[in-house]
Amino acid sequence: MYYFIVNPVAGKGRALQKFQQLQQTSSFPKECSIVYMTTGPNDAANFVASLVKDDKIASIKLLVVIGGDGTIHEVLNGLGDAHAPVHYIKSGSGNDFYRGISEMKEDTIPYYTGEFIQGGKKKVFVNCIGFGFDALVAKLANESKVKRLFNVVGLGRMVYVLALIRALFIYTPTPMQLKxxxxxxxxxxxxxxxxxxxxxxGGGMKINPFAVHDKEDLFVIVAHDLPKWxxxxxxxxxxxxxxxxxxxxTTFRGKKIDIRTENNIxxxxxxxxxxxxGAQMYKTGHYVTIHKHVP
Structure with a gap:
């Protein structure tokens, strides 16, 4: 069975448009497909978690995800420790996951996710987890009133650039302890x-250029003690x-990362x-199989 998880609002409607175009092709498996349209936050995670709970994972020939970084983030969190073949069709404004897997040469990739514990809860991160300035940039980009316009004209990256410039004027560097x-x-x-x-x-920022997809290690970059200019x-x-x-x-590489701050950031x-x-991050060796092309 083919499962299609579509976030119809990703990329301000681009995901829905891509799915509708796919439906019109002769390769679309109409007779053996189930389509799930998300309607809000955590919908994709909950739907996939229900497949795991109902023991339907073994019946999945391919889990096709059509959306942005947030959608693939939810899907892999819904899978948890379960294993399933996944195909991702980029349709968001940032598309950093697509950039990451595009640099991997193989057509079928065992993709090892990172995990983190924060506030007693364990979750998966697919691309990156960031503390401080980059999180403020993400917040401002998500709230931007011009985000829709830039997505429509294919300039989604500019939303992050504008958010970055604004964040420079309002962010105050803070003490952090890193283990x-x-x-x-x-x-x-x-x-x-x-x-x-x-x-x-952040929509194509090569924030950690030394990071490579790795089974055991995470890659860390710290920007500190810098004048504003x-x-x-x-x-x-x-x-x-x-x-x-x-x-x-400063860059690091390690198996387990622990971060602490004096105040909430x-x-x-x-x-x-x-x-x-504070939060702890690590690799567990768990992976999903990413298919760059539909098998």
Whole structure:
């Protein structure tokens, strides 16, 4: 059975349009398909979780996800530890997951997700989890009144650029403690900490250019103790990954990451923004099989 999970509002309607076009093709498996249209937050996660609960995972020939980073984030959280073949059709405004898997040469990819514990709850992150400035950028981008217009004209990335410029004027660097495996680091004026499964976040920002998809390790980048003029210069180069040359940008690699802050700060998980004063991140070795093309 083919299951189609469609977020009709992703990309301001682009996902629904792509699905409707797919339905008109001769390759669409009409006789053995179930289509689920999401109507709000957590719908995709709940639907997939119901498949797991009802023991229908084994019957899935392919789980086709049509939406943005938030949609694939929900689907993989719904799967939990269950295994299923997944095909992703990019239709959001950021599409960082698509960028990440596009750089992998194989047509069929075992994609190892990261996991984090925050507030006693365990969840999966697909692309990146970020603390501080990047979470503020995600929040401002999500709330942007011009987001729809830029998506319509194919300039979704510009929403993040505008949000980034606005965030420069309102974000105050904060102390953070970072523990990577058994070593602890303290940063007095932290701009952001990002923990990645691949290089991209924020609609194509190559925030962690040294990150590669890995079974065991997560990749961490910290921007700290930077004057404001240097912060602006940093983000002028972030789409090309050149910001790692700056003094005040430090990278790490580790199996278990623990972050602590004195006060609650914003953090984003695949673009979904919340608040926290601490979280733990790690790899479990669990993966889903991503098919770049429909088998």
């Amino acid at each position: 990577i495996d058994d070593k602890t680091y303290h940063f007095a004026k932290t701009l952001f900490v990002a923990v990645n499964n691949h290089p991209y976040m 240097k912060i602006l210069l940093l983000f002028l180069t972030v789409f090309f990954g050149m910001h790692t040359r700056f003094q005040g940008v 914003l953090f984003q998980t695949d673009g979904e923004v919340n608040e926290t004063n």
